[in-house]
Amino acid sequence: xxRCRPNPLSPYALQKYASEKYGQLFHQLYGLETVGLRxxxxxxxxxxxxxxxxxxxxxxxxxxxxxSVTGHFW
Numbered sequence: 001x002x003r004c005r006p007n008p009l010s011p012y013a014l015q016k017y018a019s020e021k022y023g024q025l026f027h028q029l030y031g032l033e034t035v036g037l038r039x040x041x042x043x044x045x046x047x048x049x050x051x052x053x054x055x056x057x058x059x060x061x062x063x064x065x066x067x068s069v070t071g072h073f074w
Contacts, residue, residue, distance in 0.1 A: 016038070019036070049062045
C-alpha cells in the first residue's frame with residue numbers, strides 16, 4: 001500500500017484522485033466493490049504523435065519512422 005500523501009499537481013491528476021475517492025466512498029456507504037485503474041502509455045489509432053502529451057509509444061514510433069530497426073526485442 002502506498003503511504004505517501006497525495007499531492008495532485010494538475011486538474012487532471014486531481015480529477016483522477018477524486019474519482020478514486022468516490023469509489024472508496026461508495027464502497028463504504030453502499031458496499032459497492034470498485035476497481036481503479038491507472039493507465040499510462042496508452043496508444044491508439046487516433047493518438048496525436050506531435051502532442052506534448054504523447055505517450056512513449058508514439059514518441060518511439062516518430063523517432064523510428066524511416067529507420068531500419070535491428071536488434072532483439074523482448
